Ligand SMILES: CCCCC/C=C\C\C=C/C=C/C=C/[C@@H]1O[C@H]1CCCC(=O)O
């Protein structure tokens with residue numbers, strides 16, 4: 342059971358470390374540019390770091406949701422790999438935004454594409470489980486058996502007799 346989610350859990354913990362790093366960077370920028378709470382207005386150098394952390398934070402719940410749903414219902418390997426890429430993209434976003442407003446865009450497009458992919462896999466995975474429950478059709482298993490058939494006839498035969 343735990344082996345089916347441990348990589349997704351590892352990516353989540355890494356993500357929380359990344360969020361902690363972003364927050365610490367904002368705290369440091371507040372000191373450097375003397376912007377005391379509740380103010381969020383300051384020089385552009387401060388506001389870019391502030392916004393980078395805010396933007397990453399507002400997408401973090403979305404990221405965790407689709408990471409876990411697609412990890413549980415679709416594929417742990419694909420989800421955790423995409424999750425790692427997302428965290429890398431968000432790091433580049435934070436660094437890029439810190440340098441210039443334009444610098445945030447390429448990594449943002451990159452991480453948004455990953456979110457859409459994780460959302461698609463989440464949708465497929467949940468629909469597949471609903472189909473299993475109510476119509477007794479497992480599309481993922483079906484897809485898997487077609488793959489096995491093409492990869493090796495021998496493997497297919499073993500798989501087939503096991504069914
Ligand atoms: C699974 C949810 C994913 C939702 C994310 C969807 C889209 C976010 C991705 C890229 C959006 C980039 C938008 C950039 C806009 O050009 C920026 C606005 C500039 C306006 C201006 O400077 O005048």
Ligand SMILES: N[C@@H](CCC(=O)N[C@@H](CS)C(=O)NCC(=O)O)C(=O)O
Nearest residue numbers: 391392393395396397399445446449
């Ligand atoms: N809260 C975001 C929602 C939309 C979004 O994610 N926008 C991207 C592309 S314009 C962004 O990098 N926003 C910069 C920011 O949130 O500071 C915003 O105000 O822009």
